[in-house]
Amino acid sequence: FFSLGFQVAPETKAVMKWLRSIPFVLSASLHGGELVVTYPYDYSRHPMEEKMFSPTPDEKVFKMLAKAYADAHPVISDRSELRCGGNFVKRGGIINGAEWYSFTGGMADFNYLHTNCFEVTVEVGCEKFPLEEELFTIWHENKGALLNYMEMVHRGIKGIVSDKFGNPIKNARISVRGIQHDVTTGN
Numbered sequence: 001f002f003s004l005g006f007q008v009a010p011e012t013k014a015v016m017k018w019l020r021s022i023p024f025v026l027s028a029s030l031h032g033g034e035l036v037v038t039y040p041y042d043y044s045r046h047p048m049e050e051k052m053f054s055p056t057p058d059e060k061v062f063k064m065l066a067k068a069y070a071d072a073h074p075v076i077s078d079r080s081e082l083r084c085g086g087n088f089v090k091r092g093g094i095i096n097g098a099e100w101y102s103f104t105g106g107m108a109d110f111n112y113l114h115t116n117c118f119e120v121t122v123e124v125g126c127e128k129f130p131l132e133e134e135l136f137t138i139w140h141e142n143k144g145a146l147l148n149y150m151e152m153v154h155r156g157i158k159g160i161v162s163d164k165f166g167n168p169i170k171n172a173r174i175s176v177r178g179i180q181h182d183v184t185t186g187n
Helices: 010-021 059-072 086-091 107-114 132-154
Strands: 026-031 034-039 094-096 118-125 173-176 179-184
Touching (some): 010 107, 026 132, 034 059, 034 086, 059 094, 059 132, 118 132
Parallel strands (some): 026 118, 034 094
């Protein structure tokens, strides 16, 4: 993934180290330039193919997470196709990242492949660099959706893996039948 000869920025290395040291389970990356929520994989299984659907083994979970954000966002959930992001209306305001456009080296893919963290990418508006006076509106459009998304951390299986004495077991592998993607316990 990051061993393809890419130069990784120091701040990216620091975030990668941080993600490996703390058992994050959910994150979102905020971008500008469109109005949609994307989910992994962002890199197509077939690097020569553009716009190719590339699901993870946890496709259903990622769709649920992306929908939790999109459905709580007042503009993304608007059914008008004539607005910013309107070309994603028929998809519910979400799309598999590689199906939209494939790129390598994304943090959402890294998180899924190398940590326990599930990350979506939120494109918060069609302007790549919004003006200062637009930021207040963008914040209010995304605040409720962010809170709704953060609440998703309470979904799924949770608990403590411990030995017969009740001591937590670090780095225990957790497998779910039918999903070819394991997670490990934290400290």
